[in-house]
Amino acid sequence: EVQLLESGGGLVQPGGSLRLSCAASGFTFSTYAMSWFRQTPGKGLEWVSSISSGGAGTYYADSVRGRLTISRDNSRNTLYLQLNSLRAEDTALYYCARAAGAARPNWFDPWGQGTLVTVSS
Amino acid sequence: EIVMTQSPATLSVSPGERATLSCRASQSVSSNLAWYQQKPGQAPRLLIYGASTRATGIPARFSGSGSGTEFTLSISSLQSEDFAVYYCQQYNNWPLTFGGGAKVEI
Numbered sequence: 001e002v003q004l005l006e007s008g009g010g011l012v013q014p015g016g017s018l019r020l021s022c023a024a025s026g027f028t029f030s031t032y033a034m035s036w037f038r039q040t041p042g043k044g045l046e047w048v049s050s051i052s053s054g055g056a057g058t059y060y061a062d063s064v065r066g067r068l069t070i071s072r073d074n075s076r077n078t079l080y081l082q083l084n085s086l087r088a089e090d091t092a093l094y095y096c097a098r099a100a101g102a103a104r105p106n107w108f109d110p111w112g113q114g115t116l117v118t119v120s121s
Numbered sequence: 122e123i124v125m126t127q128s129p130a131t132l133s134v135s136p137g138e139r140a141t142l143s144c145r146a147s148q149s150v151s152s153n154l155a156w157y158q159q160k161p162g163q164a165p166r167l168l169i170y171g172a173s174t175r176a177t178g179i180p181a182r183f184s185g186s187g188s189g190t191e192f193t194l195s196i197s198s199l200q201s202e203d204f205a206v207y208y209c210q211q212y213n214n215w216p217l218t219f220g221g222g223a224k225v226e227i
Contacts, residue, residue, distance in 0.1 A: 044222045045157075046219070108155075113164050114164060
C-alpha cells in the first residue's frame with residue numbers, strides 16, 4: 001500500500017524555522033516527483049513546492065520562494081520542507097503528495113494526512 | 122499565473138440526484154486538469170486526471186469533461202459519501218493552481 005506520513009509540524013514563533021518530513025512507503029520513491037501543499041483551516045488548497053524524482057529540479061510558489069526549501073533523500077524514501085523566516089500567514093496544514101510522473105507539472109495521488117504548522121508568538 | 126474559478130461555491134442536492142460542478146481556467150490548460158474530493162478532516166483524494174480519466178478505484182458515477190478553459194465534473198447519482206468539497210487543479214503550467222472549491226451539501 002502506498003503511504004505518505006508527514007511529521008515535524010508544531011508551534012513556532014514568527015521568524016522561526018521548522019523542518020517538515022514526509023516518509024514514503026509502498027512505492028519506488030526515487031522514480032516519482034513529490035510536492036508540498038498547504039491548506040488554511042476552512043480555506044482552499046495552495047501548492048507550495050515540487051521536486052523532481054532525482055532532486056535536481058525544484059519549483060516554488062512566489063509566496064514562499066526564498067524562505068522555504070524542498071529537498072529529498074531517496075536513500076531514506078523521505079521528502080523534506082525546510083521552513084525559514086516563518087510568518088503568521090504560513091500557518092496551515094501542510095500535505096505532501098506524490099506526483100504522477102518524474103518531473104513535469106502533474107496531478108497528485110496519494111496525499112498524506114498532513115502536519116499542522118502554527119506560527120504565533 | 123493561471124486562475125481557476127469554480128462554480129457554484131455551494132451546491133445543494135438530494136441523494137440520488139445529479140450534481141454538476143464547473144471549473145474555468147483564465148487561459149487554456151489543454152486537458153491538464155484534475156479533480157479532487159475532500160471530506161472534513163481528510164486529505165484530498167484524486168478523482169479525475171487528464172480532464173476525463175477516472176483515477177483507480179473511483180466509481181463510474183463520477184465523470185469529467187472539457188478542455189481548454191471550461192471543465193465539468195458530474196456525479197450522476199449522489200450517494201451519501203459524495204457530500205464533500207471538490208477542487209479542480211491545473212497542471213499545464215507552473216505554478217500549479219487550484220480552484221477555490223465547491224461544496225456539495227445535502
